[in-house]
Amino acid sequence: MTAQRDIDLKAYIRHIPDFPKPGILFYDISTLMRNPDAWQMAMGRLARQVAPFKPDILAAVESRGFLTAAPLADRLGCGMLMLRKKGKLPGRTVSHTYELEYGSDTLEIQEDAVSPGQRVVIMDDLLATGGTLSASAALLRKAGAEVVGASVLVELTGLGGRAKMDGIPITTLLSYED
Template structure:
């Protein structure tokens, strides 16, 4: 079978009622532990992101780290981390944002991005888009030219893509 015919959804485990009742969790750990499927997924992400010619990938804590690190290596670009408060050493810049259930904030090291660098923001999942929107805002605050966003999974029924003002690439979609 050619890689074009591989359905990556068959490697993503669905776990009902996690982390709380009523939530259907899409577990990429089952994809990652299958060496062939993981290589195919990374190849497809690389093909999707490469046309944006990023200087840097910005990985959202923590599952975004899992996709961004191998992808940055494949693309030959740098990697920066967007983290929760108190997780990065040195001076940081933060951005607070509202969620359905409260608020949160993301931080980046103040010197992580050079003004004008082309950046693609990476996470494992696009749902309502709140975290990705906040990430784009934070990256722009430190001078990044955010050229796109990429995720492994998109829950299309939650409308997150429509909240973003950058192009978005995803590998698999679910109508949730």
Template sequence: MTTATMDLKQHIRGIPDFPKPGILFYDISTLMRDADAWQVAMGRMTRAVAPWAPDMLAAIESRGFLTAAPLASRLGCGLVMLRKPGKLPGATVSHEYDLEYGSDTLHIQADAIRPGQRVVVMDDLLATGGTLAASVALLRKVGANVVGAATLIEIRALGGRDRLDIPVESLVSYDD
């Protein structure tokens, strides 16, 4: 198998009933521990994101950190973290958002983005789109020009892409 034909789905493990019954969890640790598959994934992600010419990648806690860090290095751009409350030092700006089962809050350091910087949001998975949409709103609140979002996996049946008003790239999609 060549890198051009590698099926990344073969390197992502599905774990039923995690973290609760009825959920099929897509585990990227199996992708990451296969050096060849991880390099292919990062190469494809680089090709997907590079045309947006980001100044900065914004990584969503915590699995977004895993894809954004190597990608920022490959693209030669900066990286900022979007985190849960109490995880970032210094002054922060927050955005609270609703989830299917409650609410959550994301924070970014107040000085992390210069107004107008081109930013791409990164996470491991796009499902319902709530966290990605909240991330876009938070980034815009601090003056970012959010030019796209990228994920390793997308669960298309959940319609998360429809909640976003930016282009989205996903390397692997599932219809269930």
């Protein structure tokens, strides 16, 4: 890995206009993940941001949250659980339905995924309007978790998603205004 500590990780995020629909600018993290030096740097920075929360477990939001939570849980020596779309998890689940700009969606976790009072940090790739991250926090609280923080690779600050997080501290690796 490069010894350069000031690597510009934004240089490794590809911007794709009009995806997944016209008018949306997609921030593609796959280009960051493909570069071993940049990916290691990103994981190191995330680890330094998340460690102060002292999580027992990281809650990864489907599906790109899995990509950051798995290596980060390994680095921090904590567990990881998956927040999945309805019907994707085996066994008994706890669910939470929430509204989106274009309808509704449901997230689920396995009923035994967290213990009451367990310290959880939510992990996702992107914070935009805050709907999914906020729903994740509501689901985890419903299951008895203590949501102590959230962490994302990319935040689109102009969309105001942070305001929906009900005081949950959020760390962001990269911020964009649009």
